[in-house]
Amino acid sequence: MSALPNMGDPNGTPVVHGGDLSAVRQRFPDAPSPWLDLSTGINPMPYPVPDLPPETWSRLPTREQNDALIAAAARRYGVRDPATIVAAPGTQALIQAIPRLVPRSRVAVVGPTYEEHQVCWRRQGHDVAVVSSLDEAGDAEVVVLVNPDNPTGRLVPVEALPPRPRLLVVDEAFIDLSPSEASLAGRLPPRTVVLRSFGKTYGLAGLRLGFAVANPDLAFSLRDELGPWAVSGPALEIGRTALADNAWLDAASRRLQADRHQLDEILKDAGFTIVGGTSLFCLAEHPEASSMIDRLGRGGLHVRHFPHWPSRMRFGLPGDATAFARLRTALDTR
Template sequence: MQDVPNTGVLTGKPIAHGGDLGEVRRRHPDAPQPWIDLSTGINPVPYPVIEQPADVWSRLPSREAEQALIAAAAARYRCAPGQLVAAPGTQALIQILPRLVPRSRVAIVGPTYAEHEHNWRRHGHDVAVVTTLEAADADVVVVVNPDNPTGRILPTQALRGVTARLLVVDEAFIDLLPGEASLAGNLPGNAVVLRSFGKTYGLAGLRLGFAVAHEALARQLRDELGPWAVAGPALTIGAAALADDAWLQAAATRLADDAHRLDALLASAGFTILGGTTLFRLASHPKAHDKVEDLARQGIHVRAFGHQPTWLRFGLPAGDGEFRRLSAALQVPQKVR
């Protein structure tokens, strides 16, 4: 395996993620309010939260509610209910998986979401970040598909050709692609698929995610998570949202339109669009650092990357008002819609 430069996940410093406004707010206390957080890849128009029964806050999550969530997720992801493991966010599963595997050679196709590398390394595995799937000759192969932040999509045929003992496919941003893009509906024998709920449904604070795995690994994951892993409100809200086809279809149309609108705005401001998904766009600019600071002074937070200093990731603005603020901050005249 050929290494690419380490992205700094073992420096002892916290890994930078989108969605944490604390530091940028401290640097720019006079920025206009409210802040627009474009640093994440989260749907800015969330699923409407249903009213919760009063006792949901005073009793443990019920088995019936968990089964209803699993049934809705199995229908949405086109897999067997017995293959599904519900967790308090996909991050919990990313942290658990390296504990269940004997010390191994791990290839992560990247650079990509840094928590994968961080967690496999911290549990003593021999980790290499490789640039292509063809270079991933390891016991364990980890792929984020679509990739974060590039949006690169690897076809399922290529993933099915991976002969590693374990193939981990993080499909956090796949919800808005055709079902055939996912491995979850026809899971290879060596694979585990991770599915996020909060990004597409705009409810990241709910902390809900899933693993799709064959029986033995699914059982291990459930054992590690323990009882009542998912909060009662997350069970009921997740079940309702995953079963709501009409909402998802409308959201997909709106998000696709807004992604095209954002691309056009960024291109007009001198950015080069490199890729992304329907939930975020990746762009480059020769003065990316200056752009980050200019936007921050105007109350807009975007995601920068230390290992790629010309890259910026932009989440989608939430409607015309935020688009107008971003356009003004970038000094691009906004067309009347």
């Protein structure tokens, strides 16, 4: 199992994530406000939050609320047995919990990718290697694949997945807008856990809601690890409503595809090469990426850049015509 360089320090330096404007504001104190944050892969046009009964906020969540959310998730993700679905306060909570439930193992994370995977496995004492492909996972007992990948958007067909190790973890946080056959959730193989995010496609990351689809024994252990009332009452109600709203998801999918096309054209006009992405973000390359980051920062726009890929930048989608125009103006080098 050949390894790439360590992409994160689980014992010290925190992983850098999109959506944190504090450091970039300090770097560009004279930038105009409000900042336009394009550093995340979150739908900028969120699901309209319904009015909730006051007791949703004042009472502990009920089993009936949880069961209704799980039923809605099962229908949305094509899962036959709702007992295999675990609701959590965000997929990050599941990424942290799973390594605590597995005996110390040799773990291969296909990457570079979302760095919390390797950090959380290593924090629990596992032997972690970041490998560039599934073929390089070798004799790893646990294989972690983000599919589609963040930030490249690479999508591995399910038929290309390797024979099962002790555990295969497939993070499908960005798969909602892909064809349904791209997901493993509805045809879960043995020794596999699939993670699904709610907040990204529905634009409600602050709600903190995610799901694991796992074989019954692991699903039971995950529920036990997360403890009672893991998901808040408002998240249960909003998640149930949104996951059942097919019309909204269809309309959002069409709009996001059109917006992604518009984003690509703006970046190409500015000299970028599109190298990957999903319906929610674009990975682009520029020979003068560092100067482009500075140009955007001075204009009050925040994007993701990668120390291990210095020529690449990840752009989330602008939310409206004004935001698109602001990005185009900031990138204009004439």
